Amino acid sequence: MSDTPEAAVEAPEAPVPPFSELGLSEDVLRGVTEAGYERPTKIQAQAIPVILSGRDVIGSSQTGSGKTAAFALPILSRLAKPGAVRCLILEPVRELAAQVDEQFKKYGGHTGLKSLLVHGGVGYGAQKDGLKEGVDIVIATPGRLLDHMQQRTINLDHVEILVLDEVDRMLDMG
Numbered sequence: 001m002s003d004t005p006e007a008a009v010e011a012p013e014a015p016v017p018p019f020s021e022l023g024l025s026e027d028v029l030r031g032v033t034e035a036g037y038e039r040p041t042k043i044q045a046q047a048i049p050v051i052l053s054g055r056d057v058i059g060s061s062q063t064g065s066g067k068t069a070a071f072a073l074p075i076l077s078r079l080a081k082p083g084a085v086r087c088l089i090l091e092p093v094r095e096l097a098a099q100v101d102e103q104f105k106k107y108g109g110h111t112g113l114k115s116l117l118v119h120g121g122v123g124y125g126a127q128k129d130g131l132k133e134g135v136d137i138v139i140a141t142p143g144r145l146l147d148h149m150q151q152r153t154i155n156l157d158h159v160e161i162l163v164l165d166e167v168d169r170m171l172d173m174g
Contacts, residue, residue: 017040019032019073022049022052024048024052028111031076031111035106041065041066041070043061043066049074051074068165069103069107072103072108075163076108078161079136080111082112085135086159086160087159087161088137088140088161088163089165091119091141091165091166092169093169096165097118097139097141100139101139113136113137115135115136115138115139117140118131118140118141118154124148124153127153138154
């Protein structure tokens with residue numbers, strides 16, 4: 001028996017496939033290219049095919065690892081054509097909601113899909129107008145979403161995709 005500790009040997013990770021091999025739509029791939037992305041991050045490579053297949057995902061990854069793109073890109077590809085509110089994304093605070101909305105607009109610029117930011121701290125006018133005009137993706141904070149539901153200014157009957165982003169923070173906030 002040797003006195004030297006055994007070295008742990010890890011199998012090499014499989015190379016991450018390019019975005020073009022993950023099944024994203026051509027319109028979304030154009031947005032990805034224009035955003036300057038070349039290869040997906042690990043969370044993106046793992047989550048995108050699963051979300052595209054319609055299965056549920058619970059993901060955890062470090063800040064800056066591309067979690068928003070990991071769910072935004074396949075959602076934009078799945079929705080494909082404009083319609084009613086078919087995707088609802090809940091964020092704990094308006095700053096995060098605004099960042100996510102910005103990313104959806106950046107990646108989805110060629111899809112024709114519309115997103116709407118719904119949060120407190122601002123008037124209801126533009127939000128009500130946007131909901132009346134029709135949007136595909138609503139990115140909301142819980143309090144303002146509840147306000148719109150109580151006022152019956154939002155219809156969630158056609159929601160196919162629900163994202164609870166930063167759910168740990170929302171639960172901490174009650």
